[in-house]
Amino acid sequence: MPRENPFAGMVAGMSPDEFSLLSSAVAERRCREEVGFGTFAEAAELYRPHPPCPSCGCGSTWKDGREENGTRRYRCGACGRRYNSLTGTVLEHSKSDMPTWVDFVRLMRFNVPLDAIAEACRVTHQTAWEWRHRLFATVDGYQDRLVLRDRVWLDETYVTDTDLTHGYGEARKRGLSKQKLCIVVAIDVHKNPVAKVCGHGKPSSRRIRDALAGNVAEGSTIVGDRERAHNALVRAVRGTHEAYKADTRDPVYLERVALVNNLCSWLKRYLWRFTGMDMKYIQSYLNWYVYLFRVKQASERWPEIARVVRHLLMAEAHFRSKT
Numbered sequence: 001m002p003r004e005n006p007f008a009g010m011v012a013g014m015s016p017d018e019f020s021l022l023s024s025a026v027a028e029r030r031c032r033e034e035v036g037f038g039t040f041a042e043a044a045e046l047y048r049p050h051p052p053c054p055s056c057g058c059g060s061t062w063k064d065g066r067e068e069n070g071t072r073r074y075r076c077g078a079c080g081r082r083y084n085s086l087t088g089t090v091l092e093h094s095k096s097d098m099p100t101w102v103d104f105v106r107l108m109r110f111n112v113p114l115d116a117i118a119e120a121c122r123v124t125h126q127t128a129w130e131w132r133h134r135l136f137a138t139v140d141g142y143q144d145r146l147v148l149r150d151r152v153w154l155d156e157t158y159v160t161d162t163d164l165t166h167g168y169g170e171a172r173k174r175g176l177s178k179q180k181l182c183i184v185v186a187i188d189v190h191k192n193p194v195a196k197v198c199g200h201g202k203p204s205s206r207r208i209r210d211a212l213a214g215n216v217a218e219g220s221t222i223v224g225d226r227e228r229a230h231n232a233l234v235r236a237v238r239g240t241h242e243a244y245k246a247d248t249r250d251p252v253y254l255e256r257v258a259l260v261n262n263l264c265s266w267l268k269r270y271l272w273r274f275t276g277m278d279m280k281y282i283q284s285y286l287n288w289y290v291y292l293f294r295v296k297q298a299s300e301r302w303p304e305i306a307r308v309v310r311h312l313l314m315a316e317a318h319f320r321s322k323t
Contacts, residue, residue, distance in 0.1 A: 024097065024099075027097070027099035027100075028097070028098070028099060030099070031098055031099040031102050034102070034305070035102060035303065035305050035306040035309065036306060037098065037309075038098060038099065039069070039070055039097070039098050040069055040070070040071050040086060040091060040094075040097075040098050041066070041069065041070030041071045041072065041085075042070075042098075043098060043309060043310075043313060044071055044072065044085035044086060044313065045072070045085075046310075047310050047313045047314055048085045048086075048089075048313055048314070049085075051074065051083075051085050051087070051088070053074075053076035053078065053079060053081055053083065054081070054083055054087050054088040054316075055076065055079050055081045056076065056078050056079045056081075058076055058077065058078035058079070060076070060077040060078060061074045061075060061076050061077055062074065062075055062077065064082060067084050071084045071085050071086055072084060072085045086313075088316050088318075089312060089313055089314075089315065089316070089317070090134035090135070090137055090138055090312055090315070090317050090318070091312055091313065096121075096123065100121055100122075100123070101131075101309070101312075102305060102309065103120065103121050104117065104121050104128075104131055105135075105305055105308045105309060105312075106305055107120060107121070108132065108135060108288075108308075109292060109295075109304060109305070109308070111270060111273050111274075113273065113274075114128045114129055114132065117132075133281070133284070134312075134317075135288065135312070136281065136284035136285075136287065136288055137317040137318060138311060138312055138315035138317045139284070139287040139288055139290075139291045139315075140284065140287065140317065141287075142287050142290065142291055143194055143195070143196065143215065143286075143287055143290055144214065144215075146192060146194055146215055146290070147214075147215060147216070147217050148186055148187070148188035148190075148192055148194060148215055148216050148217065148220065149188055149189075149190065149217040149220060150188060150189050150190070150217075150220060150221070151188060151189040151220070151221045151223060152186055152187070152188045152189075152216055152220045152221065152222055152223065152239075153186065153187050153188070153223045153224060153257060153259050153260035154184070154185070154186045154212070154222055154223065154224040154230060154233070154260065155184075155185055155186075155224055155225070155257065155260045155261065155264055156182050156183065156184050156185065156198070156203060156227075157182075157183050157185055157264040157267060157268060158180040158181065158182055158183070159180065159181050159183065159268065159271055159282075160179060160180060160181070161179060161180065161181040161200065161279050178200045178201045179200070180200065180201060181197065181199075181200055181279065181282065182197070182198040182199055182200065182201065182202070182203050182207075183195055183196065183197055183198065183267070183282075183286065184196055184198040184203065184208060184211050184212060185260060185263055185264050185267060186212060186215065186216070186260070187259055187260055187263050188220075191297065192294070193263055193290050193293050193294075194212065194215045194290065195263075195267055195286040195289065195290055196211045196212070196283070196286065197282055197283050197286070198211045202229075203229050204229060205228070205229045205230075205231065205232035205233075206232065207229075208229045208230060208232060208233050209232040209233045209236050212233055213233060213236045213237065216233065216237045216239070217237065218237050218238050218239070219237070219238060219239055220237055220239045221239055221240045221241075221242055222234050222237075222239055222240070222241050222242065223242045223243075223244075223256065223257065223260075224241075224242075224243060224244075224257065224260070225243060225244060225245065225246035225253075225257065226243045226244070226245055226246065227243075230243070242256075244256055244257065267286075267289065270285075270289050271285065291311075295307055295308065
């Protein structure tokens, strides 16, 4: 016989305000047990214990009380500005609580559609959209710091640019055309990926070189097909080129380039989840994909949700909607 819940009667007799307070307390405790913090104040104490002044960058500050939500306030000893431990982060001015943001991060890790995120987190579609782009703002430029080393696989994949205007009655072109957006994809032997937008249509040598020259270590071996546009990148990094004829009937070719081909396939599956997205943000979607790829690699050493929230608190980023 199922055990009777001793709290059922107490909860049923609560007023709406009391039940709301209880639900908030339960959500905070569940969040605290899962990721180690239940409020913005607790997370800030862990990851931003001594934030520098956002105006002048001075580290000589002193504590100046707390905000209503418990976050610590500071005053700069150089310029006198008052700020709190969330100032300069994408969580600044958030009207929702930490458990709601943790739920949002959990759903974003699985790239759930915005409508589902909005309903699960009990926010509007516009708020969910803004939060998504707040996260994207924290990974802008993230791939510029990544350097692939030793053995690097390289390939291109293409998606249709839905933002391009088409004349009345004009059909979409088949094959590689200017209607296709090129994404250059690379991954090294250490399983570190890079994915960058590389213009429309078949990429030139200059576009490939400019996109990846800063992401490939000098002396690396570039593995791919016999695409001539790769040669400029090989020369730029003073590396060697291991090229195979692109023939899907050749088992040797399929085996040697399987790593990057699989990455291209997973990347396209990821982008297909965001049907109707504004193509001007596609690089942000790619940045988020690469960031999550690396987060999952280290999941055994660092819980994924806690690591993402830590990233949100430590990244100095802002997103302002123009709509």
